[in-house]
Structures are given as structure tokens and as C-alpha cells.
Amino acid sequence: MGSRTVVADVADELARRVATGEYRPGELMPSVRQVADEFGMNRATAQLTLGRLESYGFVEARRGKGFTIRDVREEGGMDVYRHLFRFSVTAPDVAAEMFTDIVEVERGIVLEALLGYTEAEKVLDSAELAAAVDELEAMARQSAPDHVRIIAAEIALVRELLGVLGMSMQRAVLNSVADMVVEVPEAIAAYFAVAPDLHVLVWRALLAVWDAESAPTEAQLALFEDLFALYHEKVIARFDELVGATPLESTAATA
Numbered sequence: 001m002g003s004r005t006v007v008a009d010v011a012d013e014l015a016r017r018v019a020t021g022e023y024r025p026g027e028l029m030p031s032v033r034q035v036a037d038e039f040g041m042n043r044a045t046a047q048l049t050l051g052r053l054e055s056y057g058f059v060e061a062r063r064g065k066g067f068t069i070r071d072v073r074e075e076g077g078m079d080v081y082r083h084l085f086r087f088s089v090t091a092p093d094v095a096a097e098m099f100t101d102i103v104e105v106e107r108g109i110v111l112e113a114l115l116g117y118t119e120a121e122k123v124l125d126s127a128e129l130a131a132a133v134d135e136l137e138a139m140a141r142q143s144a145p146d147h148v149r150i151i152a153a154e155i156a157l158v159r160e161l162l163g164v165l166g167m168s169m170q171r172a173v174l175n176s177v178a179d180m181v182v183e184v185p186e187a188i189a190a191y192f193a194v195a196p197d198l199h200v201l202v203w204r205a206l207l208a209v210w211d212a213e214s215a216p217t218e219a220q221l222a223l224f225e226d227l228f229a230l231y232h233e234k235v236i237a238r239f240d241e242l243v244g245a246t247p248l249e250s251t252a253a254t255a
Helices: 006-019 032-039 043-056 078-088 092-119 126-140 147-164 168-182 185-190 196-211 218-243 248-254
Strands: 059-062 066-069
Touching: 006 032, 006 043, 006 078, 032 043, 043 059, 043 066, 078 092, 078 168, 092 147, 092 168, 092 185, 092 196, 092 218, 126 147, 126 196, 147 168, 147 185, 147 196, 168 185, 185 218, 196 218
Parallel strands: none
Antiparallel strands: 059 066
């Protein structure tokens, strides 16, 4: 089952079945003996496999009963949600719904940081910010841009803004969102539904606003919010396309 350990690979397969609804919340997981038989392993290894699934937060051990499947969508925290998203990609409509939620959270936090810093007292060195954007542009203009590095650089910029704004909770959530995205290649690709250069242009425009002596007008802010929303709509649409999710209009037409 690949280059990883049998325990990790089988645990991931069982987690995928939970994430995609093949195994339902409240039901018992297959027993140690059943897992051992299905995957051709001894019972000690099967026990370790189910223990790993428990470490993901997908099941809980019940004395005398085995492992019960948790309702991970209702009860899981950010780390469980991260695993859930990663394993749901084989169920396109489930993955698309989760990715839409992820993007909405990310968009809200990033927009709050960018506009919040526009209105706040500037405490970051504009030269350092400009240098960070220069580095971002150099990455974006490579013949084969490394999308993961570009995302990481942008997250670092937003994280710095959140830090100076005292938004520690939002920064923690953003970190978790970034972890979710980088683990799923389709999610990374979706964030580049438009050319990497657009990411740089947004930061250049913000630097110009931050360096200006006057605050942006309400019309400028409204335009930025509209463009930001349009960009994220393209991101979501691209992800749906990559994983093969059912378009929303088709779903509505057949409902």
C-alpha cells in the first residue's frame, strides 16, 4: 500500500470510509478481526490501525464493544476537520461542500486583516512589507511557480498583520486552514484559478493604499471587497471542477 507503513495506509482507508459516509456515525467500526481479515494483517497490527484512527478523532473506544464511529462533523475540532477534508476528496460533493466552508473562513479572516490594517495605525515597516511582496513576485514569475511556497508566503504576510492587530484567535484559525489546504493538491491548485501574478497585484495595490497619506475611499474599499469575493468564487469553482463535484445549478435542477 505505498511507501508508508501498513498501519498508516489502512487507517487512512478506514478514515476515508468514515469521511465519505460509508461508515455512519454511531455505528461500530469493523472489529479487529474483521480489519485483520480484510487487509491481510495480524490482529495486533489491526488493533494499532484502529488506534491510529482513534488518534485522528474519527472513532472512540468503548469497553467491551470495540470502536464506535464519532459524528466528526458535529463533534470534531479543527484538527479532526483537517483529516476529514483530506479523506473526503474521493467523495467530490462532500469535498466541495467542505472546501467552500474553508474558503469562506479564510476569506473572512484575510479580508478582516487587510482592511483592518488599512484602518489601523501602521506599525510595520513598509520597506519590509515591500520586500516580502518583491519576494512573492519573484516566486510568481518563475517558469514553474511553486504554488505551495506562494501560499505560504501570503499566509506569512497575513499572519504578521493579524499579529500587529492583536487578532490571535484569527491567526490560529488561519494556521489551521492553511494546514488543511496544503495537504490537498486540488485545493492548492484551486487557489491559482487565476494567474499567480494576480496575487502579487493585490498586495501591490494594498501597499499603495497603506503608503498613501489618505485612507481609501468607501468606493475603493467596496470595489476591493467585490473583487476579493469574485476571486474566491473562481477558487471554489475551480476546486469543484478538479474533484468532479456536481455543479450547484445541476443539483438544484434535479432536486
